[in-house]
Amino acid sequence: MTVRTQLLDREVARAMSALSTAAKRGLGDPALAELVVIRASQLNHCAFCLDMHLAIARKHGVGESQLDLLAAWEEAEDVFSERERAALALTEAVTVLTDGFVPDEVYEKAAEHFDESQLAHLIGLIVAINNWNRVMVTRRIPPGGYTP
Structure with a gap:
């Protein structure tokens, strides 16, 4: 596997970072934001983003049981709130898009x-992490390079 060192043009990286920052800020729940980005990164097999966001999640107080069971959140009903479960379901629907659309019920x-503004920020966050995952996977950036 060849690591492709140049990630992005600075202007594109700044724009992607701005979207990520604005979406997280507007969502207003750093722990939930990290659960969302970790779940999308699991689905996208992005080791770099998983490594980075697991560290950030712990810093924001996300419990080990949630991190351990995130890949099976649907079966771990007592570990995730209804709000978290709704956000994770939307994350999966937007990330995978197997039917070409997000199901109405999701x-x-x-x-x-989530109110209208929070929902817009949640969708923005899901879109942002999917963009980052695709960049890091395409460039084959290995885990371990993140320093807080």
């Missing part, structure tokens, strides 16, 4: 737990 469930 979107509506998320809309029950």
